[in-house]
Amino acid sequence: MMRVQRLFFILDRLRARRQPVSAESLAEELGVSLRTIYRDMVTLQSMGAPVRGEGGIGYQIEKGYFLPPLHFDADELDAIIIGMRLVAARGDKPLADAATRASAKISAVLPEDMEDSYYDAPLLAYSVQPKSEEETIDFLSPVRTAVRDRAFIEIHYLNLKDQPSERVIRPLGLTAFEKVWLLTAWCEKSDDFRSFRIDRLQSVQRTGESFRREAGKEFRDYLKSL
Amino acid sequence: MMRVQRLFFILDRLRARRQPVSAESLAEELGVSLRTIYRDMVTLQSMGAPVRGEGGIGYQIEKGYFLPPLHFDADELDAIIIGMRLVAARGDKPLADAATRASAKISAVLPEDMEDSYYDAPLLAYSVQPKSEEETIDFLSPVRTAVRDRAFIEIHYLNLKDQPSERVIRPLGLTAFEKVWLLTAWCEKSDDFRSFRIDRLQSVQRTGESFRREAGKEFRDYLKSL
DNA sequence: GATACCCCTGACAATTTATGTCAGGGTAGT
């Protein structure tokens, strides 16, 4: 009985991670011996699951699905519900609307009995709006799309000491902190990585040029160092 | 070994046929006894596969089991990604894991070209852990499942003035604020609605009893009044 | 060419599961 659960768990796990998973970490997580994991892998492969193991690396699952994703369990549904509500509460209008739409699409594919509990779920998210709600121009969405399109933008920024500056940057990524969104970018002026708080932006404008992301790896390394 | 193949076969079979499949036909096809098929069904159900058996009909798989391909636009994808990462950052371990799994399942049903951008999306969520990270017992998940199951719980609570109390409550809902999770409940002792910060809970224990939600409407009204 | 990580395989005894059989009970439609 334990075995079957384990096999499904392994599949799920390999699907979840892009990075290779070592047999040892699986063994530990599942409370079984290393040998058992190796045997499980043979079983999975013999059933046609596209799992590949490489020495010195770990296990990976090939793209394309051997088993279609299972339905969402109660915890996963909770995570989706609260996640979408968090975004709806903390994002700007376009992102909040998108969260609502995504939520609707997901609930549409749920079985009826789960669909009801999805909408009635007693999970809420609440967020205070950072500034006075009336006239705050929110730059989250323009910046977000600029990140997506890899478009250079020119910004007017007010740092935490209220010193204004103007610069052209490559917007690389966004991070949601407790209260603020942080934009990580490559600043052409400083020729280095810089972070900017979205709520301190005075203006955002695309220059029209776009960049290729040679900086991808460096960016990820930079993020890890934060 | 035979067992695992059988379970996968049954899943495949139920997905293939729209019409109900009888346990007997499965037993015959797989060369096992009827009893074994029934036991297999229990196993599948215990793994969260919504296979339904009806007397006089046969077995069928519920609609939401296999997620159909979903199409999300770029903004919706952003919302899902950041939402799941927010939950992963702010929930406790079970909820964070669930967010990761849900994320993987969603990405698995995306068209191929969208899948890459899903994983590479430069959107991150970061959250400071509220207490010292070592020995904080996290009550989010037990409370969350109690809300789901409508189970009475007995809690030891330390209010913001550090006054301890002990009470039996009906956990009604959870709200995620910037830094803390708030539990809204009906308190039997006070005979009124009360709110509790999850991080101030000292202990949580189910009484074993459960309640029906007559309080549903009142709860929603109460929440609106906050 | 060390070194550190990994994957992978075989064998064997102990334990845990799975299985068939027998004997019931339940439900829904006819």
Next chain:
DNA sequence: ACTACCCTGACATAAATTGTCAGGGGTATC
């Protein structure tokens, strides 16, 4: 009442799973 199913419990036997021990071999990094 009948049919055609699903479902459950008990129990002895057969089969699979598991950990342990003892290896072999590949890949990347320094």
